[in-house]
Amino acid sequence: MNCFGNRNTPEERHAANSRIDLPTAGRRNRHKLSTALVALTLSIAGCTEEPTELGDETAPAAHSEPLTATCNGNNLSLATTIALPGRGSSVAFAPSGEQVLVSGHFKDSTTTMRYDAKVYDAITGALDKSFDCHYYWVLSTAWSENPYIGNVIATGAFDHAIKLWDADASGSTKCQAGQFKASEGGIAKLLNIDGATTAMEFSPNGKYLATANKDGAIRIWQIEPGQNQFRVVSLFWSKATGNTLSVSWSPDGTKLVTGDRKLGRVAVWSFDAATDLWSDAEVETFAGVSFTAQRTWFPNHAAELARTPLFESTGNGWVWNARFSSDGNTVIAATKSGALIGLDATTGELRYSVEAPTGPELHGLAVHPSSSLVAVGGNDHKIHFFNGESGGFIKSTSGHADTVTALAWSPDGCTLASTAGGPRISQKYHTLVSGPDTTAKIWRAQ
Numbered sequence: 001m002n003c004f005g006n007r008n009t010p011e012e013r014h015a016a017n018s019r020i021d022l023p024t025a026g027r028r029n030r031h032k033l034s035t036a037l038v039a040l041t042l043s044i045a046g047c048t049e050e051p052t053e054l055g056d057e058t059a060p061a062a063h064s065e066p067l068t069a070t071c072n073g074n075n076l077s078l079a080t081t082i083a084l085p086g087r088g089s090s091v092a093f094a095p096s097g098e099q100v101l102v103s104g105h106f107k108d109s110t111t112t113m114r115y116d117a118k119v120y121d122a123i124t125g126a127l128d129k130s131f132d133c134h135y136y137w138v139l140s141t142a143w144s145e146n147p148y149i150g151n152v153i154a155t156g157a158f159d160h161a162i163k164l165w166d167a168d169a170s171g172s173t174k175c176q177a178g179q180f181k182a183s184e185g186g187i188a189k190l191l192n193i194d195g196a197t198t199a200m201e202f203s204p205n206g207k208y209l210a211t212a213n214k215d216g217a218i219r220i221w222q223i224e225p226g227q228n229q230f231r232v233v234s235l236f237w238s239k240a241t242g243n244t245l246s247v248s249w250s251p252d253g254t255k256l257v258t259g260d261r262k263l264g265r266v267a268v269w270s271f272d273a274a275t276d277l278w279s280d281a282e283v284e285t286f287a288g289v290s291f292t293a294q295r296t297w298f299p300n301h302a303a304e305l306a307r308t309p310l311f312e313s314t315g316n317g318w319v320w321n322a323r324f325s326s327d328g329n330t331v332i333a334a335t336k337s338g339a340l341i342g343l344d345a346t347t348g349e350l351r352y353s354v355e356a357p358t359g360p361e362l363h364g365l366a367v368h369p370s371s372s373l374v375a376v377g378g379n380d381h382k383i384h385f386f387n388g389e390s391g392g393f394i395k396s397t398s399g400h401a402d403t404v405t406a407l408a409w410s411p412d413g414c415t416l417a418s419t420a421g422g423p424r425i426s427q428k429y430h431t432l433v434s435g436p437d438t439t440a441k442i443w444r445a446q
Contacts, residue, residue: 076416078399080125080442085114086433088419088440089137090406092153094167095145097410098122100417101153102440103138107433114175117141117155119167122415122442129171133179135159139424142209143167144202148224149187154209156197160291162190162211162221164230188230190221194291198425199246199321204253207273208233212247214425215294217305218258218269220277231287233277236269236307237298243425246321250345251328255310259319259333266322266333266341267309268348311348316341320424321365325372325388332388334362334376342391352391356384363423366407366416375416377404381437383418402437416443 086106093100103117115134120127134157142154151167159178169185180186195214202209207224220234242262249256249271256269270276278286289297298305317337324331324345331343338359342351356362356378364377367388374388383404385394400420408417420437422429429435 075446076443077446078441079444082120082125082440084438084440086438087421087435088405089139089421089424090141091408091417091419091440092141092143093408093410094143095411097412099128101141101143102419103141104421105137105433115157115177116175131165131185132172132175133177135178139196140199142200142202146206146223148206154200156200156211158196160193162197164188190230192291194294201248203249204251210247210256212244212258214243216241216244218244218247227280228283231283233283235305237305245319248323250324257322257324257331259322261318263314264316264319265312265314266319267312268331269307269309313343320363323365323367325367326369330388332367332374334365336361338362340376340386354391356396364404364407366409368409369411369413375407377407379403399441400437402435414445
């Protein structure tokens with residue numbers, strides 16, 4: 001196996017037909033993932049022409065730590081390299097673990113630029129389908145088996161819109177900028193977003209979708225059926241924040257963690273649907289505010305949109321990603337300053353601030369679903385592994401040829417996906433499709 005349109009479209013171009021109703025699609029049968037707890041030692045390091053154990057870059061003895069995880073196998077090895085039609089920006093696994101979703105700066109021979117997200121087989125790396133098409137690059141994705149709308153993919157782009165897709169649909173064969181068809185899986189468009197959606201995540205109970213944005217706002221969209229389905233039902237914003245780069249739910253759905261650019265802040269916020277959601281009248285009012293009008297509407301309503309976090313840590317450089325640990329006890333953040341930060345999820349107390357041995361900027365971040373393992377992508381083109389409870393460095397692996405932008409664990413924790421398209425937001429790379437690394441990689445426990 002070998003080792004490694006039109007942008008900023010005016011709102012009127014896609015304001016109509018924001019929701020497409022379609023019959024509930026049949027769901028394909030999926031294998032059941034084992035949940036038995038098995039001791040697993042993960043050795044992590046470099047890449048050769050054949051799948052190899054990842055273990056030649058070890059931590060100093062004083063910091064190296066043993067690791068256990070929920071999975072069958074003995075080691076983590078490079079299993080599949082997926083050739084992408086451009087630079088990857090996000091990865092997400094299907095709830096079954098059988099497929100991986102990748103978005104990025106893509107192109108094709110006909111349209112040159114292709115503003116979509118692609119689904120690949122997680123075993124073979126073969127392209128399964130695409131969901132098309134935004135008006136500009138798809139920057140963020142999420143995939144969930146949702147109790148209200150089924151097996152759903154969400155794609156967020158630079159074009160002021162988020163699109164929800166039936167993941168079991170056939171997908172799209174062509175990409176006409178802005179197209180959105182029920183016959184290809186379109187469920188709903190979430191509109192009037194000022195700028196790029198940088199990150200998104202469905203709530204654990206499936207009722208909401210939280211999104212981060214370049215305009216600094218955190219939006220909570222209702223997914224649960226009802227009067228306000230597919231509308232913003234809560235939003236908080238502060239001018240001081242600048243771009244918000246990351247948002248993620250706590251495992252119990254009572255908190256959100258965000259990371260931003262201007263303040264270099266990791267912040268944890270409470271969330272209680274009983275008190276934090278807008279009234280129906282407020283939801284209706286905001287639904288009528290276009291994305292261009294939001295640029296003045298936000299400052300004019302700053303007091304109403306202001307929220308006080310439970311705690312925050314500032315001055316960390318750009319916080320590319322922030323997550324809760326799988327047990328919800330620790331907040332973990334990857335920063336441009338090179339620090340991997342661990343905070344007590346209740347008190348905000350700093351537990352650790354550590355760096356990888358080479359001191360790279362840290363970009364991608366994935367928390368193992370059932371152990372303390374954390375995978376972090378660096379601008380040294382490596383994936384670094386830490387103990388998320390203690391901050392102890394474990395190992396590093398090579399294989400990519402650019403900044404490791406995004407990482408994702410499969411639901412069973414046996415497989416890691418990575419892509420390395422460079423910084424997720426960058427003026428330098430904003431229009432670039434080609435680059436030193438146009439792949440996604442699948443690392444699997446053997």
